[in-house]
Amino acid sequence: MTVATENRVVRRNGPGTKRADWNNWPPLSFEEMDSALNIQQFIQQTIKANPADVDAILTPPLEQDEGVWKYEHLRQFCIELNGLALLLQRECVPETCQQMTATEQWIFLCAGHKNPNECPAIDYTRHTLDGAATMLNSNKYFPSRVNIKEISIAKLGSVARRVYRIFSHAFFHHRKLFDEFENETHLCRRFTTYVSKYNLMQQEHLIVPILVNQQTQQPAQ
């Protein structure tokens, strides 16, 4: 047993792991991932391979349950959106962004509160991400990560719709910061492709013109 352990590639980032070696192990085919969190592993592995290859990242393994696939992707989006929230924390202050807006058309109310509240943009961002964390980890709606109830799938849409507003706010009000983030992660492009592919949001709500084939809609004034 000891010999087997020594020779095996150990896929973990132990203490002292250098940044360059982080998750730096030979990729594993999906069939060989025998842990219960294989979908998350698979998604993160594909992202690490090339964050720009959105189509590859969004291609599920064969016979993958779609609900779990969508769910784990949304979790991954929330993880990475924390990076955008961190950037926004630096320059999105209530003095400049008193309300959560993208275009002039809508003011978004924060759903984290008992009564939807007109939070400043930075609070909206934080509350929405924290609310998404609570929702996606809720014992009521998502008790398991390997088997998702049909009724809970509907919740994914509302979470997606809310977190998308973070992209749109950053795009319309903190463009430099958005570009910096997008160039590194391609997250908005991936997110837009994801919600379109799985029909989680209506096309007219996707107001950030990020995809080539996306109609550059002129937001109605």
Place this chain on the structure above:
Amino acid sequence: MDDPGQLPNAQNEKTEEESSRPQYTMSGILHYIQHEWTRNELDRTRWEAERAEMQARIAFLQGERKGQENLKQDLVRRIKMLEFCLKQERAKNYRLTHNGDEPPSYEESPNENSAPNDNSHLSADLESYINDAGEAGGSFRTGRLLLKRYLEEIGYSEHIMDVRSFRVKNLLGLLPQADLPSSERLNGKKERSDSDSEDGHDDAQLDADASKALEDFDFLNSADARERGGDLDDWAGKGGSFEKLIKQYKDDPKVKRRSRNSTDDSDGNTSSSDLHRNLETDAVPPGIRSAIEASAQEELPTRRQGRRSDNFHYGHGNELDVALGMQANENIDINEVTNDDDDENLQKVKWNIKVSLRSHFDAINAMQFHPVEPVLFTASEDGLVKLWNLEQKKEEKHNSGGGAELEPVYTFRGHKGPVLCLVLSTSGDQLFTGGFDGNICCFNVPSSNSDPFDSYNPRVLTETLSGHTDAVWSVAYHSANSRLVSASSDSTIRLWEPGNGEPLIRTIGAPRVGLVPTSVDFVSTETSHLLAAYTHCYAQIIDIDTGSTVMVFNFKEGITGSPTMNKIVSHPTMPMTVIAGEDRVIRYFDNTTGACTAESVAHVEGVSSLAIDPNGLYLLSGSHDGSIRMWNMEKRSCLQEISAHRKKNDSAVTSVAFHPSRSLIGSAGADSLAKVYVSGSV
């Protein structure tokens, strides 16, 4: 004339009035009211105390009830298992006695008629077992009730645990036959006196054991049934579920194939779970294996076979291990895991899960309790640090869908990418976190009762200490002068003074090229000394005032592969250091000599984390094998093992913690969960 007489009378009355009046003076009334009030107050406090007592009692009873329910479920599951085993053995027997013919009920195309037949056959068997168990026909029931009462008197749940594990071990032939009480052996022979072949005898033995085991469960079931009103109903219900199981069993060709021929790996087996692997390495009768698989399917009908049964293993792994006598087998190479019988009276305290904290999106890397409050901090690879109030009032304050679950009170955002370590100041009002981004963030800890949806206060993040050029893996707080030590994979250990204009005070390089510090802690008995563990089997004590090495710990010879030392902790009262290694070993060192005083293989996989209780009596370890273990520091014996976390890639448990002043422990893992356990007697 009357007047003078009346006058004194009137005067008398007056004086009487006067004498009675003081009772109604202002001060008197006030005094009375005050008196009454205090009495009332006294009563109230007494009532409140009584109420609290009752509430505690209710909580205790509820806990007990839950425990009993779990036990019951477990037993029911085991019955199903044994039932299948029996079935399997009977089929084998049938084949043996009928010159290798397949038993009729297991034909490839079972017709509909065979099922009811089979069922009646089964129930008849059950009947016979019950009768066997009684051995006195009519007086069986009264005898059983009597037995049950006796058992209740001696605290039968504990007893049952022993009996149960003994039986199951017996059943699997893991105990030498000599251990069996002679009466049982006799029973076994009596029951199957007709079988003469060697195999047949074994079968008989197994059947006898199975029947004995069933008998044990039998009265438990009857206890349930009595509550519900009649044990016949209960058996009928059970029979139904058995039937279901059997049918499922028959319908699934894969299981059948596997059970017939254990070497024939069906495709479902290629992604075999740990359970399967364990089963293959231990010589388990094929009947049991199929029984477990079938019961796994029965319990998780929607889960797919193969990989999905991993979850089954996770959920019930521990119980199964016990059931299959796996523990003894697995622990062969784990030293000093002795089930010290002498200790049993002393170590009645067992830890049970209190709450599972779900809110992180990715692996949690570090956790720590608040020094006083029931408050926990967790740091995760999702880039967030969360503050949890374990005694949070459950209010439906937010419509975020959480319901009655515990939600984090505050979320700290400061790191880009994973947060790898955290430490609290002595008072618990400052938090320091180190991250993958090479920064250390200093936070003011907000109130543990604040609103999670409060507006953002940028002053919570007071300072970001940057200087490390690679990930920060460990931070330690020096209570005496509010300094901070950090260990990074840029191979340096740095000393900081937050709040100072020039926070970086000293940089201490690695003792050798290629060594990377992994974990730091302060020596409790010598405050200027720092413990540092490194990769490649190295650890030392550093004087932080000078930056020079005080002592290099002397690892014994013959350690293969120079494993990384994952975690170093100081004993809270003695000059002693404990180090956890990737090589599964926990080592104890003497700070004065640097010598390794003891070492033992503690887990099946690398030990990722350690925590010592505030009194230095117990050591808690967490490992990538998914379990946490509680150790007696003095005897270095394992007191309890808990399967805590699932694996993501090859990591599982990443952090363990003791609450410094309350009876709470915690574990955090790669499965994004943090768990808190409370102690309770068995």
